[in-house]
Amino acid sequence: MEKNSRIFVAGHRGLVGSAICRRLRQEGFDNLVSRELQELDLRDQASTRRFFAEEKPEYVVLAAAKVGGILANTTYPADFIYDNLVIETNVIDAAARAGVRKLLFLGSSCIYPKLAPQPMREEALLTGPLEPTNEWYAIAKIAGIKLAQAYRAQHGLNAISLMPTNLYGPGDNFDLASSHVLPALIRKTHEALRAGAPEITVWGSGTPRREFLHVDDLADAAVFLMLAYDSGEIINVGTGIDVTIRELAEMIGHAAGYTGSIAFDSSKPDGTPRKLLDVSRLTALGWKPKIALADGIAETWRWYIENVAARG
Ligand code: GFB
Secondary structure, three states, X not given: OOOXXXXXXXXXXXXXXXXXHHHHHHOXXXXXXXOOOOOOOOOOHHHHHHHHHHHOOOEEEEOOOOOOOHHHHHHOHHHHHHHHHXXXXXXXXXXXXXXXXXXXXXXXXXXXXXXXXXXXXXXXXXXXXXXXHHHHHHHHHHHHHHHHHHHHHHHOOOEEEEEEOEEEOOXXXXXXXXOOHHHXXXXXXXXXXXXXXXXXXXXXXXXXXXXXXXXXXXXXXXXXXXXXXXXXXXXXXXXXXXXXXXXXXXXXXXXXXXXXXXXXXXXXXXXXXXXXXXXXXXXXXXXXXXXXXXXXXXXXXXXXHHHOHHHO
């Protein structure tokens, strides 16, 4: 990839796509192509093909996806499977037709079986049943991996697939009905502080374990792998460290200076009991994350206060 290569970042407004654009620009890649959703809907095959034929991107980062937390996944299963399947199919096929030199596909750690041995190695893919709360999204992401591998095998498309763990950071979605846990708990803590409430309510039992990666670290890994990785084998991207949801709530409380207590709402689902990636394939290539969870939470808290809470 040259500094002036034409790079299409699909999903440039999202948490991941915007972080990858920032990282690419920092590295001097400034010939970035992007489109607003109103201009190009990647669910539309004809428009997607036309866009690739006209713009002729040389490299593609496929970060456009329908994403959300445990409640959104269970409320909108059709959207989660359909939107993701059709976006991946359209973009990977159009990229191959247009002779793209390399494509990076973003999967998710939820592709692995619900009860996969922890930490989860790449080899765990398709070895057991999925976690029901996000199987629709997971099936779509597994199909994306297989599309990338099939187009590599049949059409020689240099498509690589990264499996990021749970991501967070500035620009995340803080809507309680659709967000992931970390931004949700930032918002709940802020609202409790503002209202002088004695407790915040955390969904489920607080015992599930999750691994959190700052989106700037994910973006750093994505650019690193665009430059250094050319295999069709999937590769995990995470920190190799997990915490319980209770510990996460306590860390956010600490960053916010909140001294109230934590209540648990057992009517809400826990989801998968543990989701920790084995990141040895990535570390063997020489990459590791830089942002410790406590620092990333403090930064995301400040971003929320200045950019979301301040607007009311
Ligand atoms: O982040 P999250 O929604 O998704 O939830 P998953 C993680 C854990 O946090 C679950 C608990 O045990 C939730 O019950 N939790 C506690 C909360 N309080 C809250 C809250 O206020 N909001 C939310 N959202 N959770 C997602 C998948 O699974 O992981 C996606 O749904 C994607 O498809 C993503 O794969 C990476 O970690 O369970």
